Amino acid sequence: xxxQHNIAAISAQRQIKINTDNRKKSTExxxxxYRINRAADDAAGLAISEKMRREIRGLTQNMDNxxxxxxxxxxxxxxxxxVHDMIQRINELAVKGSNDTLTDQDRxxxxxxxxxxxxxxxxxxxxxxxNEIPIxxxxxxxxxxxxxxxxxxxxxxxxxxVLGGLEFNNVRYNISELNTKGLDLDPTGxxxxxxxxxxxxxxxxxxxxxxxxxDTLDKVQRIYNWNANETGIYVNEVLAxxxxxxxxxxxxxAGTYGFKFHGMDISFYVEEGDDxxxxxxxxxxxxxxxxxxxxTSVSNLRSRDVVSYPASNxxxxxxxxxxxxxxxxxxxxxxTGISVKNTTTGxxxxxxxxxxxxxxxxxLESDTHNTNYPIVDWGIxxxxxxxxxxxxxxxxxxxxxxxxxxxxxxFSFQLADVSSQSQxxxxxxxxxxxxxxxxxxxxxxSPSDGSSLSIxxxxxxxxxxxxxxxxxxxxxxxxxxxxxxxxxxxTKTYVDGSETxxxxxxxxxxxxxxxxxxxxxxxxxxxxxxxDTYYKYTQATTVTNLNMRTDDKYRWTKDYEVKYSGSLGNSxxxxxxxxxxxxxxxxxxxxxxxxxxxxxxxxxxTALTAEEIADLTxxxxxxxxxxxxxxxxxxxxxxxxxxxxxxxxxxxxxxQQYMDENYTADSAFTFRHNISYSNLDSxxxxxxxxxxxxxxxxxxxxxxxxxGKSVLEHDFNNIVVVPPVKGIVIQASPNEADVQQVIMxxxxxxLGVIGLSGTNTxxxxxxxxxxxxxxxxxxxxxxxxxxxxxxQNRLEHAYNNVANTRENVQASETxxxxxxxxSESSRLxxxxxxxxxxxxxxxxxxxxxxxxxxxxx
Numbered sequence: 001x002x003x004q005h006n007i008a009a010i011s012a013q014r015q016i017k018i019n020t021d022n023r024k025k026s027t028e029x030x031x032x033x034y035r036i037n038r039a040a041d042d043a044a045g046l047a048i049s050e051k052m053r054r055e056i057r058g059l060t061q062n063m064d065n066x067x068x069x070x071x072x073x074x075x076x077x078x079x080x081x082x083v084h085d086m087i088q089r090i091n092e093l094a095v096k097g098s099n100d101t102l103t104d105q106d107r108x109x110x111x112x113x114x115x116x117x118x119x120x121x122x123x124x125x126x127x128x129x130x131n132e133i134p135i136x137x138x139x140x141x142x143x144x145x146x147x148x149x150x151x152x153x154x155x156x157x158x159x160x161x162v163l164g165g166l167e168f169n170n171v172r173y174n175i176s177e178l179n180t181k182g183l184d185l186d187p188t189g190x191x192x193x194x195x196x197x198x199x200x201x202x203x204x205x206x207x208x209x210x211x212x213x214x215d216t217l218d219k220v221q222r223i224y225n226w227n228a229n230e231t232g233i234y235v236n237e238v239l240a241x242x243x244x245x246x247x248x249x250x251x252x253x254a255g256t257y258g259f260k261f262h263g264m265d266i267s268f269y270v271e272e273g274d275d276x277x278x279x280x281x282x283x284x285x286x287x288x289x290x291x292x293x294x295x296t297s298v299s300n301l302r303s304r305d306v307v308s309y310p311a312s313n314x315x316x317x318x319x320x321x322x323x324x325x326x327x328x329x330x331x332x333x334x335x336t337g338i339s340v341k342n343t344t345t346g347x348x349x350x351x352x353x354x355x356x357x358x359x360x361x362x363x364l365e366s367d368t369h370n371t372n373y374p375i376v377d378w379g380i381x382x383x384x385x386x387x388x389x390x391x392x393x394x395x396x397x398x399x400x401x402x403x404x405x406x407x408x409x410x411f412s413f414q415l416a417d418v419s420s421q422s423q424x425x426x427x428x429x430x431x432x433x434x435x436x437x438x439x440x441x442x443x444x445x446s447p448s449d450g451s452s453l454s455i456x457x458x459x460x461x462x463x464x465x466x467x468x469x470x471x472x473x474x475x476x477x478x479x480x481x482x483x484x485x486x487x488x489x490x491t492k493t494y495v496d497g498s499e500t501x502x503x504x505x506x507x508x509x510x511x512x513x514x515x516x517x518x519x520x521x522x523x524x525x526x527x528x529x530x531x532d533t534y535y536k537y538t539q540a541t542t543v544t545n546l547n548m549r550t551d552d553k554y555r556w557t558k559d560y561e562v563k564y565s566g567s568l569g570n571s572x573x574x575x576x577x578x579x580x581x582x583x584x585x586x587x588x589x590x591x592x593x594x595x596x597x598x599x600x601x602x603x604x605x606t607a608l609t610a611e612e613i614a615d616l617t618x619x620x621x622x623x624x625x626x627x628x629x630x631x632x633x634x635x636x637x638x639x640x641x642x643x644x645x646x647x648x649x650x651x652x653x654x655x656q657q658y659m660d661e662n663y664t665a666d667s668a669f670t671f672r673h674n675i676s677y678s679n680l681d682s683x684x685x686x687x688x689x690x691x692x693x694x695x696x697x698x699x700x701x702x703x704x705x706x707x708g709k710s711v712l713e714h715d716f717n718n719i720v721v722v723p724p725v726k727g728i729v730i731q732a733s734p735n736e737a738d739v740q741q742v743i744m745x746x747x748x749x750x751l752g753v754i755g756l757s758g759t760n761t762x763x764x765x766x767x768x769x770x771x772x773x774x775x776x777x778x779x780x781x782x783x784x785x786x787x788x789x790x791x792q793n794r795l796e797h798a799y800n801n802v803a804n805t806r807e808n809v810q811a812s813e814t815x816x817x818x819x820x821x822x823s824e825s826s827r828l829x830x831x832x833x834x835x836x837x838x839x840x841x842x843x844x845x846x847x848x849x850x851x852x853x854x855x856x857x
Contacts, residue, residue, distance in 0.1 A: 009845035016838035023831035029819040030828060036817045045816050052813035058734020059806035066799040069730040069744065072130045073792035076746075079128045079135065080785040083749075086117045087777045090759065094770035097761030104763065111761045114770070118756055125749045126269070136749035138726055139274075140282030142226065143750050144294045145265045145757025146717040152262030153222050153296065154417040155714045156379050163189035163217055164379045167417060168201055169262065172379035172391045183209070189217040206236040218714055221297045226266075228283040230276075235261050248276065264719070265757065290724045294752065299718035299772045302765040303710045306419045306427040309703055310397055313411040313435075317468070317478045317698040321408040326465065329409050329433040331704060333425045338400055340409045340433070349402045349409075354421075357398040378421040409433065411702055418713045427709035435702035439467045439694075452674045453488065453688045468698055474569030478698060486568030486690040488671065492680060493578075497558035505552035505589070513547040513592075525616060526605060527623040534613050534623065535605035544597040554587040555646075562654065562680070564673070568690060579654050583681055587643040648678045715769055718776065721752035732798045742798055744791050746784050754780040 028037055036042045036049060096102070097110045122143070128135040156172055158164030165174035175185050182197035195211040208223040227234045232242035241259035243249060248257060252275060258267030270279060285291030317325050327344035337353040354375040373393040392398070392415050401410040411433060415424060439462075476484050519542040526535045561578035608616070616623075654673045673688065726748045733740030751757045754777040761767040 006845055009842055012838055012842035012845055016835065016842060019831050019834045019838055023828060023835060026824050026828040026831055029824050030821065033819050034817055035819045035824075049813055049817040052809055052816070055734050056806055056809050056813060059802050059809065062732050062734065062802045063799055063806070065731050066742070066795050066802065068131075069728075069742065069795045070792055070799070072135070072728070072744075073788045073795065075130050076128070076135050076788045077785060077792070079124055080781055080788070083121055083124055083781050084778070084785070086121050087754075087756075087774055087781060090114055090117055090756070091771060091774035091778070094759075094761055094767050094774055097767030098764055098771065100764060107761050107763065107767065110767075114759065114761055118751055118759065121754075121756070122751050125751075136726075137269075138723060138748035139271055140268050140279070141292055141723045141748050141750055141753065142266050142268045142294065142721060143752035143757050144224075144719050144721055145752065145759075146719065147260055147263050147265045147758070150263040150296055150716055150719070152264075153716050155217055155220075156418050157420045157423070157711070158380055159420050159422055160711075162420075164420065165189070166217060166220070167379070167391060168207060169203070169205065170373050170390050170393045171201070172377050174379045181207075183211070185217070191215050203238065205238045208236075218298055221295050222716075223293055223295050225291065225293045226283060227291075228280040230280070233259065233283060235266070240266070243276065248279070252276065252279075285724060292721065292723045294719060294721040296716045297718045297720075298714045298716055299769045300715055300765075301712040302715060302768065304416045304418075304713045305706055306416050306423045306709045306711050307706070308414045308416075309411060309706065310414055311412060313702050314699040315408055315410050315435075315702050317439075317700070318408065319477065319479045322472050322478055325468065325700060326437070329702065331411075331428050331431040331433065333428045335421065335425065338428070340400070340402055342409075349404045352400060352403065357392075357400070358396075375415075380421065409702060411704055413704070416711055416713055418711050423709065423711060427707045428704075431704045431707055433702045433704055435700050436463070437465050437468045437698070437700045438463045438696075439471065439698040453690070454672045454674070471698070474571050476569065476692075476694075476698075481694070483694075484569045484692040486566060486692075487687055488564060488566040488573075488673065488690065489687045490562050490564050490673065490675075490685065492581075492684050493561045493563070495559045495561055495580075497556065505554055507553045508550060510548065510550040513549050515544060515546045517542060517544045519543075525608070525621060525623045534608040534616075536608055536612075537605045538603040540601040542599045542601070544599070546595040546597065548593050548595055550591040552589040552591070554589070556585055558583045558585065560680075562652075564654070566690075568692075581652060581680065583677060584646040585643060586646045587641060589641040645677055645681055648676070648681070651676050652680055715765070717758055717769060718755060718772065719752065719757060720755045720776065720780075721750070723748040723753055730795065730798075732795075732802060742791075742795060746787050747780075749781075749784065 025041075029035055036046050039046050093110050093114050097107045102110075125136040128137070152169050154167040156164045156167050158174065163175070165172060165178055167173070173181070175187060175189055179185055181199040183195055184192045186192055191211045191213050194213045195209060198206060198208045200206060206225075208225070210221045210223065211217070211219060224236055226240075227237075231239065232245070233240050240261040246257050246259055248270075252270060254270055254272040254274070256267050256269050258265060260266070268283070274282070281287065283291075315325075324342065324345070327342050330341050330343055332339045332341050332348060334351070337351045337356070339349045339351045341348040356374070358374045373390050373396045375392040375398070377391040379391065395414075397412050397414055399410065399412050402408055413428070419427075471484070472478075474484055519540055521538060521540050524537055524539050526537060527533075528535065560581045560583065562581055563578045564573070566573045652675050654675075655670055675686065679686075725745045727743060727745035730742040730744060731740075732742045747753060755773050756777050759770045759773045761770055
């Protein structure tokens with residue numbers, strides 16, 4: 001028996017510890033659910049599991065990334081759906097505007113809606129964002145449109161219906177010359193191979209042309225590039241504008257800036273905070289995948305007069321040409337130049353060479369390389385096209401003025417770009433010059449007698465042939481502004497009347513103006529001698545004063561004749577019948593006087609007593625011998641007379657025709673003389689001066705009648721901006737390899753990119769072009785919308801694929817790392833059983849040692 005070491009207990013204890021550790025691991029796996037809880041559990045398995053976990057979590061984020069990409073496609077498609085509707089409306093309006101039942105005013109109303117729709121399309125492209133990221137807007141993508149259409153490239157014909165070549169900046173290059181520049185054309189202008197060629201014009205401008213094999217020149221496409229430096233912006237390697245000209249200097253405000261180049265409107269948007277260096281980098285395309293460029297191509301054909309006469313052509317009358325001013329004229333043309341023939345006299349002017357005609361007035365563009373555009377190259381001969389050689393400009397107005405001063409005929413004309421010399425000659429030769437004579441003016445008169453003069457039916461001052469002929473006959477000075485003068489004189493002659501037949505008044509009225517009365521009383525004494533008796537009486541004396549007036553009225557008439565005479569320039573008025581005039585006179589005579597009346601009244605006489613008689617005698621009183629009688633007397637009178645015209649307040653209005661013996665009454669003018677009766681009564685003669693001042697020169701509007709000869713002109717106003725590709729990367733895989741990414745690329749969008757910058761419906765031809773442009777725009781938007789739809793479908797497939805991959809990888813990782821619950825539960829049961837057995841064995845081993853101890857007792 002071993003006493004020192006209890007080997008059985010030690011062994012049991014060791015096995016119990018091992019079993020305890022195993023049971024703990026099983027318990028950990030069952031409680032955590034993972035087979036591998038630490039690297040010690042399965043080092044290789046842990047590494048594989050963690051690698052799979054990286055992939056699973058990456059795939060989960062990939063699904064979110066792809067879903068964001070799908071959302072971007074949906075948002076972009078929503079924007080483009082509305083743009084589609086707006087372009088369809090523009091197309092509808094363009095079709096409406098191309099109908100000839102509308103007037104230009106109607107089309108202007110249509111165009112107002114078109115422009116507003118265009119503005120909204122541009123705004124949508126500018127503000128369309130996803131998570132604050134611009135979808136279609138890219139800095140410094142130009143918007144390019146016609147102004148109203150570009151004219152720096154055009155097709156011309158060598159003869160009617162035969163392509164002659166291309167015109168660049170008003171310089172013609174025929175087919176032979178184009179072939180020397182690198183094109184491969186047959187004599188009819190058809191490309192014998194695919195053409196992609198660049199060459200320089202005489203002024204250094206670069207020309208980049210593309211044409212597919214088998215296409216004729218009317219299918220040619222020109223490519224434009226732009227660049228910038230500290231001086232300004234260059235288009236096709238020539239300076240198009242300076243920064244100062246565009247207002248870009250110092251602090252730069254965000255907004256749209258633009259310039260014109262060869263009939264094109266070019267604009268771009270400057271972002272907030274950008275300075276000039278940012279603008280230069282943006283235009284150069286630095287930081288973008290590639291720089292922006294644009295193309296022009298034919299949008300449609302329109303009929304245009306070979307020769308048009310854009311405005312009235314005034315030929316002014318002078319003293320030297322006044323006799324030929326009304327003659328008939330026709331245009332005479334040949335390969336040398338233009339002359340004018342007077343068909344009335346059969347005379348012709350000398351020929352003015354084509355090369356002497358140059359552009360008159362300001363040009364639509366800001367070109368400075370040649371401001372005159374003389375007609376020196378019809379594109380027929382194989383010319384060198386040096387810098388001094390230019391052809392006619394389609395917008396240039398050329399002026400013909402007769403070199404013969406006695407045949408001062410003139411007119412203006414324009415030529416279609418595509419026309420050939422033979423077509424121009426055919427259209428102009430023997431074209432009649434029709435025109436009306438205009439001779440506006442006004443009268444001023446200087447009456448010297450207080451009267452007035454007005455002229456009615458004044459053919460002499462009215463526009464037209466009669467006016468010109470009368471003024472010419474009357475001696476008007478057509479070389480200066482001196483007036484045509486004349487006068488009208490009138491003379492009054494007494495004929496008959498009743499001037500002496502007014503000695504007795506036709507009426508007489510006496511009236512009292514005023515009266516006053518005063519009565520006084522006095523005592524008087526009377527001695528009757530017959531009876532020697534003395535009497536006393538009282539006398540009442542009444543004095544009445546009267547102011548009197550007598551009105552006497554007289555009336556009579558006088559008859560006169562008024563005759564008019566006068567002159568105007570070289571013409572004398574024809575003598576006509578005298579104008580009878582009756583003057584009515586009135587006279588009032590007023591006599592005034594004063595009359596005094598005295599009336600007496602007496603009381604009855606009373607006999608006096610002896611005492612009264614003695615007293616009166618003593619006082620010295622006198623005694624009357626008889627009674628005083630009544631008396632009446634006038635104290636004085638005066639009279640005054642007033643003679644006047646009863647029609648003196650009125651006005652005599654006299655009309656008379658003024659005409660030369662060479663003219664009928666219809667071609668004369670009529671004057672009206674107004675004079676008051678009082679002035680006519682006071683004067684026997686009068687004179688009124690006439691001054692005919694003209695506020696404009698007499699001229700004839702000579703306008704050639706268009707022959708109706710037309711040609712189909714190619715409109716190179718189909719402008720499309722080709723911007724750099726815009727795109728994003730959708731990380732659709734947990735790996736960094738490019739093949740695991742979905743790269744979405746699309747085109748930035750603005751009006752220039754979809755080709756609607758210059759779209760309008762102001763004319764029939766513009767409306768027809770708008771139909772083509774709307775079609776191009778719809779195709780451009782449809783292309784991008786299809787692109788987003790395709791990406792959405794791809795991303796949805798990618799989403800499904802990533803989800804499936806994640807599920808499969810997750811299953812694989814589960815098999816590696818997750819606990820197998822059944823087997824691990826079985827193992828835990830085994831460990832628990834072994835634990836109980838071990839404890840029993842250990843107890844038995846410990847009991848053996850206790851037996852030995854008992855023996856020692």
